[in-house]
Amino acid sequence: MLTTVRGFKDILYPQSELFTAIEIAAREIFKIYNYKEIRLPTVEYYELFVKSTGETTDIVEKEMYKFEDQSKRMLALRPEGTPGIVRAYINSNLNLKGENSKFFYIGNMFRAERPQAGRYREFEQIGAEYLGNASPYADAEVIMMLDSFLKKLGIKSYTPEINSIGCTECRKKYRGVLINHLKNIDLCDDCKNRIGRNPLRVLDCKTDRDKLKDIPHIELCTDCRTHYESVKNILTTNNLKFKENYFLVRGLDYYTRTVFEFKTDQLGSQDAVASGGRYDTLVKSMGGPDSPSVGWAAGVERIAMLVEKNDTLIKEKDLFFVVSMDKAYSEYCLKILTELRKNNIRADFSNFSVSIKSQLRSANSNGAKYALIIGDDEYKTNTITLKNLSNGEQKKTNLNEIIQIMH
RNA sequence: GUGGCUGUAGCUCAAUUGGUAGAGCAUCCGGUUGUGGCCCGGAAGGUCGCGGGUUCAAACCCCGUCAGCCACCCCA
Secondary structure, three states: OOOOOOOOOOOOOOHHHHHHHHHHHHHHHHHHOOOEEOOOOOEEEHHHHHHHHHOOOHHHHHHOOEEEOOOOOEEEEOOOOHHHHHHHHHHOOHHHHOOOEEEEEEEEEEOOOOOEOOEOOEEEEEEEEEEOOOOHHHHHHHHHHHHHHHHHOOOOOOEEEEEEOOOHHHHHHHHHHHHHHHOOOOOOHHHHHHHHHOHHHHHHOOOOHHHHOOOOOOOOOHHHHHHHHHHHHHHHHOOOOOEEOOOOOOOOOOOEEEEEEEEOOOOOOOOEEEEEEEEOOHHHHOOOOOOOEEEEEEEHHHHHHHHOOOHHHOOOOOOEEEEEOOHHHHHHHHHHHHHHHHOOOOEEEOOOOOOHHHHHHHHHHOOOOEEEEEOHHHHHHOOEEEEEOOOOOEEEEOHHHHHHHHO
16 A cells, blocks of 8 residues: 655645635735745755755754755755745845835745654745845734734734844854853753754753753844844834743754744644744845845644634535435436536535435535425426525525525 | 654454454445434445564564654754
């Protein structure tokens, strides 16, 4: 038996419908905030992610699907969306259009991690990026937009956490301070490795959390501090509740200043529903114009798990089920079906050749609101018996009447 | 990637100390003349994840493998 590959899965109905509902909700929010869609390619040059996401990040180092194609080019399945957006922005000179460079994307990402519930090797992300705006209002807008997106879906069990990791200069200084302190602490093996490579990540360690209590926080330069304070103030005046988390650092190289993560306590260790931050130097470092930017990405599977209990998102039209007393009326029934559908009425049938009992049972299990019953009588008089399946009431009518009522 | 738990009908789970599988729900058909949901009857459905090994004999033991889950790691 052929199965799906580890970490890859079918998304069946009704989950597929839920995913669509989530995407629609996101698109509505993006319209309101004036973000424009970019449909990115799934495959990019491997180098793109090395240069943007970062050579020493786990994503690039051990989770990325990379391969050589027929002409020996080193390619990769995208592990995240931001590098693609930045590349597209540079390639198409989108900064010269004069309009705000506010973009969103919806698409599958690939990371070869060990799978778990809420963590797959192919997963869907909805992301937003605001390029070329250094103002703290851009940070705040992006965060508030994410918050209203989750609220729109009826999700309540999450907490926005934010932090500032400063600019390149702030971090360079902090790195020295941090290493000095960490030297004197007996850290776990993972953290010992991190000291040399990316000491900031030690702060995120769960096993050593208690030992890190007295570690000094990053000392932000005046500009970075002002920016961070502004972001927090804007959020507060706009009633967005957040938690400051000095231990929040991100695993992608390009972040500067504001970083944030929307966490939930409902999904075990897969607690990040959405996250993002500012990346002021990325675009320039990729060969583009100086464009300080900020953005986020949200995981659709994780969002779906939080929405699942709440089925109000999926609202379907009433279903009409055509039932035939005898297969002799099949053609007549099919005509009715076709007419209904032409008039945008949701209609279905099961099998005109089986007993009326099983056809009605099908109507029931398909969730039909009405059954249209055709027998000898109806056939001869060109009428339809319309049965309301929720209360059992039925009456004789005809096709035109049904269509009129539905309009 | 590391450690651990799990894998029997569509679903949820049983199967005494190893003796070649069962229930509930779901499915399908039926319960007489033109009617569903409840009830009743019947039927169908399993190479016991897959491959080896031990044994007279394995769903049960051993090894491998695939997949899922939990924690770590990482992150959406």
